[in-house]
Amino acid sequence: MEAAVVLREQPEIRELFEVLEGNGLKKERQEVESLMNYLEGMESQFGEVIKELKEVRGQLEQIQDRGIKATAARLLDSAEGKVQEIGGQIALVKTNLVRSAKNAVQEFKEKGVGALRKAMSAMKIPTVLSALKESLHSGMESMERNAAKIGIVGGDLNRAAQHTKNAGRALIGRRIKEPAEPKGDKGILAKVQKAFLSFGRSFAAMEKAADNAQKRMEQFCRGEGKKPSVKAELKQIKSGRNAGQKMQPAREQAR
Structure with missing residues (x-):
């Protein structure tokens, strides 16, 4: 620009x-x-x-x-x-x-x-x-789609990391953890997603x-040169009438 x-x-x-x-x-x-x-x-x-x-x-x-x-x-x-x-x-x-x-x-x-x-x-x-x-x-819709796609990538990354941790925990006989929630703005992908939403x-x-x-x-x-609120009301009230009927109140107002 x-x-x-x-x-x-x-x-x-x-x-x-x-x-x-x-x-x-x-x-x-x-x-x-x-x-x-x-x-x-x-x-x-x-x-x-x-x-x-x-x-x-x-x-x-x-x-x-x-x-x-x-x-x-x-x-x-x-x-x-x-x-x-x-x-x-x-x-x-x-x-x-x-x-x-x-x-x-x-x-x-x-x-x-x-x-x-x-x-x-x-x-x-x-x-x-x-x-x-x-x-x-x-443009707004495009940015929202990009944010959603980044969210999917971030979610996949988070689940993959958790899967690796759970594999190690299983080998030593420890309880497998449930998938952790993403860490919001601390993750780079979360920051990118936030930027897309901002755009x-x-x-x-x-x-x-x-x-x-x-x-x-x-x-x-x-x-x-007229009263817009009155004219708007006339259009709504008399929308089903012909043009001549619509114009009559305006002529009466002018007098």
């Missing part, structure tokens, strides 16, 4: 905001603002994920069993690939947002407000957020933030 790029400081974004405000396009400005705030909010979270990935990579070097180390390394490679995929998608959205802002301003200067509206609509910001949500949800929670939080950004856009669009 291009962490150095602060969207609100880009001249293309600042000029777009000036143009939108000057022409009363509040909904369009709100959409850009919501997407921009969301992307900037993800920077620190993604930075933490990348930092933790590097730490986990270092911990894998301490694993003695080559087979287990190879399995853990493959799972970590998969996790890194998913992080890079989503990070690249977010970086592309940022780049496209700046480019689209520049194009929208240019359209306005050449063709007027109508062209500006079309250019803003072409950004399809709600659709962009939906795509990001899908990728983040996929999954981070992706889930980012997905939730994208969903909240979408909802804020919808609320703003519904509420621009």
Whole structure:
């Protein structure tokens, strides 16, 4: 991700905001603002994920069993690939947002407000957020699967170690112990599993933030010049009626 790029400081974004405000396009400005705030909010979270990935990579070097180390390394490679995929998608959205802002301003200067509206609509910001949500949800599921697989490897390792101990105890006639519980964060594999679960929670939080950004856009669009709560209730109560019946209360409110 291009962490150095602060969207609100880009001249293309600042000029777009000036143009939108000057022409009363509040909904369009709100959409850009919501997407921009969301992307900037993800920077620190993604930075933490990348930092933790590097730490986990270092911990894998301490694993003695080559087979287990190879399995853990493959799972970590998969996790890194998913992080890079989503990070690249977010970086592309940022780049496209700046480019689209520049194009929208240019359209306005050449063709007027109508062209500006079309250019803003072409950004399809709600659709962009939906795509990001899908990728983040996929990332969360991927991390949870990796955590489960690491848990299986750790469980097998623990049982194998206990079996070896029991073989020795049987030779000297001592009672065989029941399998011991894993030692949590003290084991390297347990730390790796914990990291995968942490990555999954981070992706889930980012997905939730994208969903909240979408909802804020919808609320703003519904509420621009109207009462959103009333309109929402009318949609629910009169969902089975025709369009003309739905619009009647709104006209009565306007009077």
